Amino acid sequence: MPAPLDGPMRRVVVVGGGIIGWSAAAALRRRMPSLAVTIVPVPPPANALADLVPGTLPSVVGFHDDLGLRDEDAVVRAGSFYRLGTAFEGWAGKRPSYVHAYGTHGQPFGTASFHHHWVRAAAAAGDTAPFDAHSPAAALARAGRFAPPISDAGSPFAGIEHGLVLDLPSYAAMLSAFARHVGVVVREGAVRDVRLRENGFVDAxxxxxxxxxxxxxxxxxxxxxxxxxATMDGDWEDWSRWLPADRLLIGDGPPRAEPSALDRAVAMPAGWRWVSETPNRTAHGMLYASADLSTEAAARAFRGATGLNAPAPVTLRQGTRPEPWRANCVAIGDAAMSIEPLEWTNLHLAHSAIDRVIAMMPGHACHPLELADYNRQAAAEVARVRDFVALHYATSNRPEPFWQRAAAAEPPASLAYTLRLFAERGRLPFFEEETFAKDSWLSVLIGQGVIPRRTDPLIDTVPAFQSDQAMAGWRAAIEAALPSFPTPAAYLGAQKRQISA
Structure with a gap:
């Protein structure tokens, strides 16, 4: 029986059998049990980044919580591993490497944010301790340690967060089993055609x-x-002038005896490469621009850095659909936008889209005002993720043509505004849909060498020597506690023993 013109949604069809498709089907069915959810699990294509890139942001933990899954399900049962952040090497010319880790940097004191005190100390001394030395998560990662969530509000480690490095096949299999368990109907087969109605809606x-x-x-x-x-329109907003890499190589190498919870992102003359570790393998990836590096030269660079033979390169077209939701079809994940895996936002953006679909589910008629608000929020979110990733290129200060072109490009207006405001007095603007918290922006801005010209007058109430003492005390508290934490592998081993007991 057909649904009334503006009655509730009753039947949802998810097309896509990769991690994004199974995530969407499981979440829709789990969180909206009145829906009948069917999935057509067509295999993900070779350029679907969420099924190629193993790193995730800490938001993956919240997504699992909403489904009723735990860290143990993704880590112990599906072979994933913990990650605390990423070490950026060579991204800002001759400046030292820095760690973008999750959670707080420093401890607020006086009437101003911690980073203002650090900026004053750096301007006065020049050789003050690095900004990321005040990040408990960065200290843990560099020391080869790991901390589970800590409830003690007085601990420096209470505010840290962790993402995951996924074992992609095992993780997809777990999601598939979970989706079936909660009642998702599986319809095998490939889509041969899409039939549209006169009003532009998908009929079947x-x-x-x-x-x-x-x-x-x-x-x-x-x-x-x-x-x-794509049967509805081909509109696309291109981001290549800010994000110039258009080729991707990925391969897996053998694991290390003691895997690290700290990824590495290493700048190269025509792009960058990453290393992520788990107990089962070491994941390698390399992004580059085909205009600056031939396929053969890229294969040699990949082999030289990793010891692995290069696979066929994956082609990227970085950008977004201005309207991911049109009529009764909503694109999520790589179907809605494409962005390189720098900062590991691929799965996060897909999860965020799934959450937004559930929270903003329209009636059967898909009223244009409801869809417009969804598209507005989605566009705002992906624009700020684009800004955060482009920030690394815009502030690179490297001599090679690849980097010089990216740094010379006029930034998006929202990123240009952020850079100008921060460079003046260390303040950050407010945007409605932010993926990255203030401390993440501070970590990358300062790590890339964007230092405010002036200090905030709010810190004038605290003498400089008191700021210096407080920062030194914070660093000392972090260092003193580090030996008490296990290695990531030891923590994982304890989890396995607890589950098997």
Whole structure:
């Protein structure tokens, strides 16, 4: 029986059998149990980054919580590992490497944010301790230690967060099993065609076996080709002038005896490479611009850095759809936008889109005002993620043509405003849809060498020597506590023993 014109959504069809598709199907069914959810698990394409890139932001923990999953499910049962942050090497010319770790930097005192005190000390001394020396999570990662969530508000380590390095096949299998467990119906087969109504809505999917599949809402998780959403329009906002890498190489090497919870992102003459570790393997990736590096030269660079033979490069087209939700089809993940894995935002943006679909689920008629508000929020979020990633390129201060072009490009207006405001007096603007917290922005801005010209007058109430003493005390408290924490592998081993007991 057809749904009334503006009645509730009753039947949702998810197309896409990768991590994004299974995540969407499981979340929709789990959090909106009145929906009948069907998934067509077509395999993810080779350029679907969420099924290629193992790193995640700490928000993955919250997504799991909403589903009723725990860290132990993703880590112990699905072979993933913990990550506390990323060490950036060579990204800011001759400046030293720095760590972008999750959680707080320093301890607020007086009437101003901690970083203002650090800026004053750096301006006066020049050789003050690095900003990331005041990050408990960065200290843990550099020391090869790990801390689970700490409830003691007085501990320097109470505010740290962790992401994950996923074992992608095992993680996808876990999500698939969970989705089936909560009642998602699986419809095997590939989509041969999409039938649209005169009003632009999807009427039905035509499958390869000749059958049809209809629904009230269609969630497109098919990767960059956007099998469903692309039948409606081809609108695309290109980001290549700010994010110039357009090729990706990925490979897995053997594990280290003691894997680190600290990723490495190493700048190279025509791009950058990363290393992420788990007990089962070491994941390597390399991003580069085809205009600056041939396929053969890229393969040699990859082999020289990793010892691995390079696979066929994956082509990237970085940018976004201005309207991910149109009519009764919403694109999520790589079907909605494409951004390189710097800062590991790929899965986060897909999870955020899934959460937004659930929170803003319209009626059956998909009123344009409701869709417009969804698209506005989605656009605001991806724009700030773009800004955060582009920040690394805009402030690179490296001599190679690849980096010089990126640094010379006029930044997006929102990033330009952020840079101007921070460079003047160390203040950050407010944006409605921010993925990264203030401390993350501070970590990268200061790590990249963007130092405010003037200090905030609010710190004038605290003498400089008191600021210096407080910062030294904070660093000492961190250093003193580090030996009490286990290595990441030891912590994982304890979790395994607890589960098997």
């Amino acid at each position: 999917l035509l499958l390869e076996d000749g059958s049809e599949l209809d629904g009230d809402l269609f969630v497109d998780a098919t990767g960059p080709q956007a099998t469903i959403r």
